Amino acid sequence: MMTESKAKPKAKGTSRASKPRKSATRSKSTPKAGTKAKPGASEAKPVKLLSGGNPQIAKADGDAPVQAYIAAMPGWKSDVGRWLDALIVRNVPNVRKAVKWNTPLYGIEGQGWFLGFHVFTHYVKVTFFRGTSLRPVPPGPSKDKNTRYLDIREGDELDEAQMATWVKQAAALPGWVP
Numbered sequence: 001m002m003t004e005s006k007a008k009p010k011a012k013g014t015s016r017a018s019k020p021r022k023s024a025t026r027s028k029s030t031p032k033a034g035t036k037a038k039p040g041a042s043e044a045k046p047v048k049l050l051s052g053g054n055p056q057i058a059k060a061d062g063d064a065p066v067q068a069y070i071a072a073m074p075g076w077k078s079d080v081g082r083w084l085d086a087l088i089v090r091n092v093p094n095v096r097k098a099v100k101w102n103t104p105l106y107g108i109e110g111q112g113w114f115l116g117f118h119v120f121t122h123y124v125k126v127t128f129f130r131g132t133s134l135r136p137v138p139p140g141p142s143k144d145k146n147t148r149y150l151d152i153r154e155g156d157e158l159d160e161a162q163m164a165t166w167v168k169q170a171a172a173l174p175g176w177v178p
Helices: 063-072 076-091 160-172
Strands: 096-100 103-108 112-119 123-128 148-153
Touching: 063 076, 063 096, 063 103, 076 103, 076 112, 076 123, 076 160, 112 160
Parallel strands: none
Antiparallel strands: 096 103, 103 112, 112 123, 123 148
16 A cells, blocks of 8 residues: 655745755865865965065964964075074973964063064064163164064074073063063
């Protein structure tokens, strides 16, 4: 015996158009046809380089955004970023890291930021926020009476001993608090 299926009668005043529809667009986590996605993996967007090649990294605290910034630094500048980061970590055991204003910052919890660096077309600018208190004073002047800069250009010989001395001195001073 066959049974007939009967459609349920529609309630008055309702139509198909008033019912929610499933989106026809594919979700970001669904892989496109013909591609394999790792379970739980999300697609990483390429980092945009701003004027002068400075990486655009979202504002965030911690080592991960600083490492993302360094990895995105173009060419030889990435080597300088790795060198600076390693030198700072070696010389300031409890260093706090963050990326703000597309610049890696290094500081001490409760004291503020003592150092940052930024990529420009032909150099990496290291900023000592209390640089005029360092001995010897870093060479690059600033409009800010406390700040001094060190510009590192491709092929420059890096004076690790001097940089380590400046980093230790800077970390011992009250830092910059935005």
